[in-house]
Amino acid sequence: MAGIKLPFNVDGQPPDGITMSYLMTNGMARIRQGIDIYTHQNVEPLVTSGQTATQWDSVFIVIVGIIAIGIAEFAGREIGFLLGGFLGGLGGLVTPIIAAIISMAAYAAGFAGAVYASQYYLQNQKVNVSMPQHSMYYALVWLPLTLVTAVLTFFTSAVGLLIVCLFPIFILVAIAVSLYGIWLLKIAFDRVYGTENNRGLLTAIVAVVGGGIARVIVGGVLGAIFRISFGSLF
Numbered sequence: 001m002a003g004i005k006l007p008f009n010v011d012g013q014p015p016d017g018i019t020m021s022y023l024m025t026n027g028m029a030r031i032r033q034g035i036d037i038y039t040h041q042n043v044e045p046l047v048t049s050g051q052t053a054t055q056w057d058s059v060f061i062v063i064v065g066i067i068a069i070g071i072a073e074f075a076g077r078e079i080g081f082l083l084g085g086f087l088g089g090l091g092g093l094v095t096p097i098i099a100a101i102i103s104m105a106a107y108a109a110g111f112a113g114a115v116y117a118s119q120y121y122l123q124n125q126k127v128n129v130s131m132p133q134h135s136m137y138y139a140l141v142w143l144p145l146t147l148v149t150a151v152l153t154f155f156t157s158a159v160g161l162l163i164v165c166l167f168p169i170f171i172l173v174a175i176a177v178s179l180y181g182i183w184l185l186k187i188a189f190d191r192v193y194g195t196e197n198n199r200g201l202l203t204a205i206v207a208v209v210g211g212g213i214a215r216v217i218v219g220g221v222l223g224a225i226f227r228i229s230f231g232s233l234f
Contacts, residue, residue, distance in 0.1 A: 011132070012054025018063070027064045030143060034061075038144035043188045046140045050192065053136035061139040062111050065146040066104040072150035074100040076157030083158070098226050103153075106219035111142060113214025118207035127193055138207060141188050145181045152177070182208055 003017030014022060033045055049057070077096035115135045122129060156170050182204050190200030 006059075010056045010059050012056030013059070014056075018060075023064075026060065030061050030064055030140075031147065034140055034144035034147070037140055037188075038148075038184065041184065041187055043191045046137055046188055047192055049140060050133045050136040053132045055132045055135070058115075058132065058135035058139040061136075061143050062108055065111075065143050065150075066107050068147055068150040069107050069153065070100040070104040072154040073103045073157065076154040079158040102219055102222045102226065105222055106215045107146065109218035110211040110215030111139070114138060114142070114207040114211030117210025118203050121203055121206045122193065122199075125197075125199060127199070129193075137188060137192055138185075141181070141185050145177070145184075148177055178208075 003019035003022060005017035006013065036042055037046055074096045077099055081093065115138050119134050152170065152174060185204035185207060186201045189203045193199050193203060
């Protein structure tokens with residue numbers, strides 16, 4: 001049975017497209033690999049994977065990550081709608097779908113922005129690395145960070161009006177996760193690009209800033225478009 005094919009060509013993608021079996025088998029393998037890197041700061045699998053990576057490897061990881069974000073956004077908001085006493089009426093049912101679409105697009109753009117910005121910085125530092133390798137190095141750290149963000153997104157959306165009381169806790173957790181993410185990226189980039197002139201740390205910061213800017217821009221533009229198109233639901 002043929003799977004879903006991307007509308008554009010990516011080097012290394014499966015000829016039959018993405019089937020459910022392919023998604024589950026390879027997706028879980030990447031998730032386990034990412035979690036191992038995240039929990040044990042073991043970047044050697046990252047180095048090994050990056051050396052033989054095709055562009056499809058990182059693209060597939062992005063697909064897994066944005067699916068997780070989309071599910072978390074949708075499910076969390078729907079649960080929050082129910083626990084909030086159906087606040088918002090019909091809009092409360094529809095807006096989770098729109099929010100999930102916006103989040104998925106924004107995180108995909110954020111990944112691209114991070115990879116291109118950090119590769120540009122490395123090239124300015126006279127460090128040459130291919131796009132498939134660099135995007136794979138970043139993707140294997142990005143995936144577990146995105147999964148943690150998905151969990152936080154789910155709970156912040158699902159608690160409904162209780163977020164008013166829990167907001168300080170979620171903010172502190174989000175800050176801690178972000179700082180840990182930068183540190184983990186630093187470890188990974190130190191390993192593959194060297195520590196001279198704080199190259200690993202600066203590359204990590206450029207990636208985070210570049211990705212954040214791209215995510216905010218795309219999320220803001222799509223949010224504005226949906227508000228103009230479906231204003232009565234917001």
